[in-house]
Amino acid sequence: MESNGWEVLQLQKKAQQIRRDILEMVYRRQSGHLGGSFSIVEILVALYYKTMRIDPANPKWEGRDRFILSKGHCAPALYAVLADVGYFPKAYLTESFRCVNGKLQGHPDLKKTPGIDMSSGSLGIGLSVACGMAFGGRIKGQDFRVFVVIGDGETNEGQIWEAAKTAAHYKLDKITAFIDLNGLQNDGPTAREMSMAPMAAKWRSFNWNVIEIDGHDFPQILAAVDKAKQSTGQPTAILCRTVKGKGVSFMENQIKFHGTPPNEEEYQKALGELS
């Protein structure tokens, strides 16, 4: 799919708006993960606006493409996108996020939130679930695709690699995994805390179709997704170079904004940068 300049501009505007929504949500509630939410905005916007076969009016439609946010702590990004494409009212974002009796849990909950295909929050599980969904489609003769977003810290989990071998062995080519290489995990830089280098070689050696891109560049994301669709017999890993906290200068690459909400001054400044 060739993306033209005008379309890319629209997507970029959308991404900017989603970042504002995320900021609003986390600031108002004074709880939630900004950094890792900002690093996946372009990926989610590309998927939900350009790629995935979905019907927000019919979230349980059997033929829909599936999405799993394996790094579930970045739910704010997903909620902002789901609200924007119409799965639920936008008011939920600020009224319900992380609140008692709320529809928007701290981590994605498929029973409470329309549009969530799988609950998550405990890292490491999502790729196995993606395999199960892909098996399900294969067994039932359905052609839906399964997209999953995994954190770079999250790839420390052994289960990610258990699932990687299952997907490759069974040639689950309907699976596309985005690996969010933002270079930071909870305690600090991935290179210092737990290096997974060489990441691309790891996925290749597990017999995956590997594509490396700039995870904030829409044309690159859309081209990669197209290539993934053409892959037969191999699942695809799209390794996305990203920036944690992307879009707000003083949040970029700052471990502080992994899980600490912004104070009022930071919020105002961030809002200024995102307007």
Place this chain on the structure above:
Amino acid sequence: MKLSFRDALKESLLSLGQEYPALVVVTPDLAKSLRIVDFKQTFPERYISVGVSEADMIGVAAGLATTGLIPVAAAFAMFAVEKPFEQIRNAIAYPNLNVKIVATHGGICVGPDGATHQAIEDLALMRALPNFTVLVAADALETRAALKAALEHKGPVYLRLGRDEAEVVYREEKEFIIGKADLLRSGNDVTLVACGPMVAKALQAAEELEKVKVEARVINMHCLKPLDEEVLLQAARETGCMVTVEDHTRIGGLGGAVAELLVRKHPVPVEQVALDDQFGESGDAEDLFQKYGLTVSHIIAAAEKAMLRKSSQIFMKERR
């Protein structure tokens, strides 16, 4: 006054690190969240982060223990216990290795992160494991005492802490004896047996009950295993009814432990203040305690019910 569990953990590990040269901390990318970065800086050679891989943490801890070191595997209860439970069973409990698993974030007190991060069944799981000693600290000072007791004890120990701050129960250094509960308040009308941050609430409930002339005995059951049978049986005999209080599912935790004992040795009415058989959700801890029935007034109501059951039993006996 409230003090933080995690600050207590941070400080205890620092000072116990001096005292115990064999102490090694293993953690899965949660040093910042557990505030054990200071330990890392002070004893870099005795700090191992395995990244986000909890099963690995348990295996590494087991291996360390076989070399004579004393590993403390530290994480949120969900990721210290529930994620790598089978590894704990077969690589620590079964070979009876000297590993200490220390977990913050026990219960729905976790709050906004929601159900995926609220370990509400960890005590049931850990109690079920042979060889394990299971401890729950009520407040900051007890955290330190329990950690020291865990290090002194030879064999696997699970120590559960809360997430944030807890109302202070102990104001002075205290001794922590594994297998011995703390009797915090005497009384002969009803016994409130609590653990963790719920102990402070049980004490508040006892104060409220005193206003209506009910003398409640309060026990801090900070050691779920081995259970202090003596103090419980004595309380059952002398008060004739009990309320167990915990931030945990009603299945298999403190309430389960107490009921298992009493049903065998001295049955009396027992009411449970605990979570029903369901998951928690996101929300401020106080809102969740209210919704899920873990407040002081819930304890009072349970005490009244337990006493009512006791007196109707006495009434029935007299009629017969």
